[in-house]
Amino acid sequence: MSDGAGKTLGLSVVVPVYNGAATVGRLVAALDSLPIERGLEIVLVYDGSPDGSLQACKDAAERARCPVTVVEHARNFGEHNAVMSGLRLARGEWIVTMDDDLQNPPEEVTRLYDYARMSGKDVIYTFYAETEHAWWRVAGSRFANWIADQVIDKPKGLYLCSFRCMSAFVARQVCDYRGPFPYVDGLIFQATESVGTLEVRHLPRAVGRSNYTLKRLVRLLTSIAVNFSIKPLHLATLAGAGLSALGVLGFLVVVLEAIFWEPPPGWASLLAATLLLSGTQLLLLGIIGEYLGRLYLIASGKPQTVVRNVFLPNAKPAAEVIRLPEIDGRKAG
Secondary structure: OEOOOOOEOOEEEEEEEOOOOOOHHHHHHHHHOOOOOOOEEEEEEEOOOOOOHHHHHHHHHHHOOOOEEEEEEOOOOOHHHHHHHHHHHOOOOEEEEOOOOOOOOOOHHHHHHHHHHHHOOOEEEEEEOOOOOOHHHHHHHHHHHHHHHHHOOOOOOOOOOOOEEEEHHHHHHHHOOOOOOOOHHHHHHHHOOOEEEEEEOOOOOOOOOOOOOHHHHHHHHHHHHHHOOOHHHHHHHHHHHHHHHHHHHHHHHHHHHHHHOOOOOOOHHHHHHHHHHHHHHHHHHHHHHHHHHHHHHHHOOOOOOOEEEEEEOOOOOOOEEEOOHHHOOOOOO
16 A cells, blocks of 8 residues: 555554543654654544544654554544544555554554564554453453354454554455444454464553443443344344243143143242243344344444544645545434
């Protein structure tokens, strides 16, 4: 991929930025000093953060020596949506995605880039020998990875980490997805099976607290389970068949007791069975409703992202703002 002046960029680093005002400047400065063969660019995607992250991104871009692109979302769309915006603007032959919290040491980017080129793989995922996340986040990540093992066509046990490196070929396949509920890892495994791993260091969070919340975890799990698999529908069918069989068996037991013994006294067992069946029916209807709801939102044109502006502060002596509504076919305002 070319930078527009005939020079081929070796690496693009895509960073979704949310509540990163205190760290994004340090991250860009560290990345800017990396010795990347054939050049480095940074794509910062401001995802509607309530703090001063947008201005921090612009300031960091103006100070950087390497090309830096700042993408401004009109509102918060989520991490995976932000990564999609960054991938569409990345120009490197290889693309690294990473968080803005400095828990992934910037110098590990060079190791990851070099390893990806030498490995012959399309995608390299990182993993940690020791993680510095809180226990509840580790538990949530493991549960999300377990769900992914069940519903996504990926190597069992492969740890899915946001710090990853992919080829431009895979990035182009991923960017073909225009739906409003992207899950980058699911899209990667739809495009390629050529995947490797690399162990990297993990540092304590430099500033603030994690943006990883229960709400975001539920949203992620729903995207994994519903967007890239119909296994929940298969499970719903099996659960319905199993409960129907139990109902028939229970009916036969009641009839036999009434004929040969005394009718069973009390309504506790009947109430428990009713609550169980009713709850299961509502759960199965909810799964079906989730599929139908997402299909409706896709059909109604819910945008994946809305890009307000794309800034190239160090492209010219004066800061330039380029409006690119074609990034997602949507334009704010």
